[in-house]
Amino acid sequence: MTCLAAARWRVLERAGWDVNGNGLTGAPRIPVFVGAERHDTVDMGLRLLGLGAPITVDVDSQGRILPDALEDALAHGSAGDGPAIVCLQAGNVHSGAFDPFSESIAVAREHGAWVHVDGAFGLWAAASPATRHLMAGAEQADSWGTDAHKNLNVPYDCGIVACRDVPALRTALGMHGDYLIHDPLGDHGPGDPFEKVHELSRRARGVPVWAALRSLGRTGVDHLVSGLVANARELARRIGALPGAEVLNDVVFSQVCLAFGSDARTQAVADWLVADGRAWMTGSPWRDHTVLRISVANWSTDARDVEASVAAVRAALAATEGL
Ligand SMILES: Cc1ncc(COP(=O)(O)O)c(C=O)c1O
Known part of the structure; x- marks a missing residue:
């Protein structure tokens, strides 16, 4: 939801609409394209963001999105290069399969879409030379989500977001409090956690993640x-x-x-x-x-x-x- 909020802000900004100021009423529609076997939390995030149900795209026998079907869906379901979001998947809950990132992202780019990758457990494939090939091309996306409480085995509710477009993330989710210490670099700086998620008071989830990564190391x-x-x-x-x-x-x-x-x-x-x-x-x-x-x-x-x-x-x- 965090990544999709950043995506929503950016694709509307490109269409000349300020969602922070005006909300969604009267905004250009944002079609969101997902593989038929995406995780339901994608739909939940879209619902909470007021984007409604996604447009589902056919998948193959392993649940991987079909780039040709994505091309068709984008051609028919988006308004030229108007706002659009494509959600890809790294790790299908049944097959473990990974969407064909390079082809799918190339198609999405032709339509100017923001590309998000749901890698709740699958993004971790990139951390091992034995499985890194499964993630090939995923680095070209705009945002990625993964869970440290899955493969890294830290305690629950430890989602991690990576977003290429830091100003979009910060503008969509940051909040201001005179009494708070803000990133002196403003929206272009890395920001504190509270400037990048919809929660203000939150426990230091980064600490167990850091400790697990520090103790395990890359190997x-x-x-x-x-x-x-x-x-x-x-x-x-x-x-x-x-x-x-x-x-x-x-x-x-x-x-x-x-x-x-x-x-x-x-x-x-x-x-x-x-x-x-x-x-x-x-x-x-x-x-x-x-x-x-x-x-x-x-x-x-x-x-x-x-x-x-x-x-x-x-x-x-x-x-x-x-x-
Ligand atoms: C592919 C995928 N996306 C999203 C989720 C949701 O993650 P969480 O339960 O941490 O919200 C899961 C697992 O639950 C998942 O496997």
Whole structure:
């Protein structure tokens, strides 16, 4: 929402409209383009910003936005090079897939759109040489969001925003108080946290992030991220080899989606696992099927956890045989 607020301010400013002064009533419409499998928090952010529902763009079998479909949608849904926002995704919650950034951003640029990347967990792929290629081209975007409470494993509510357009971020979200110490460089300086988010009083979320990054270092973060991916791959390999099991996604990052013959059996396996409690994997609908969804997110997951998880799924399969 923070990035989209900056985007809203900037694309309207380019269209000659001051949203801070005039609000949205009478403003040029801002179409927002998203892949059909974006996370619902994007819609929530847009709703709170008064931008309404996004325009959904077709995706491929892994949930990646189709650049040609984006081109079509922009050609029909935006007013020439009028205000427009494109939200791309780094890390699909089911497949872990990454949107094709270079092609999609090139298309968005032709229409003068602001490009935001939702990389809640996937942005961390860039921190590991083993997965960095998944993020290729994403650096050309205007803004990026990620969560330190996901892959970095710091406590919850630790969202991180990166925004190329600092004046837009500061103007959209900064607030003034005579009693506060403001960035002496004004809107062009880096700004204090309260000058860049919609909260004023907030705890020092940056401290655990700094501590985690400082203690892990680049190599430690790389090992953390690549460890999650290695465990996901091993889970996919081992569970996929069980009789009746099928891995549905290309396991490029930390997500694995599995099916066991029929939707009914897959749901029964998921229910059995949740009741059993040894491994946390849940059922989810994906591409018109019920899947068992695995998201490896915890730094402490190791080979024993993988072993225990495979054993739990094996037991779930035995308990649901014949369904
Ligand atoms: C791709 C994606 N975007 C956004 C979110 C929302 O993040 P949060 O729950 O931290 O608000 C999540 C996960 O919850 C996610 O996986």
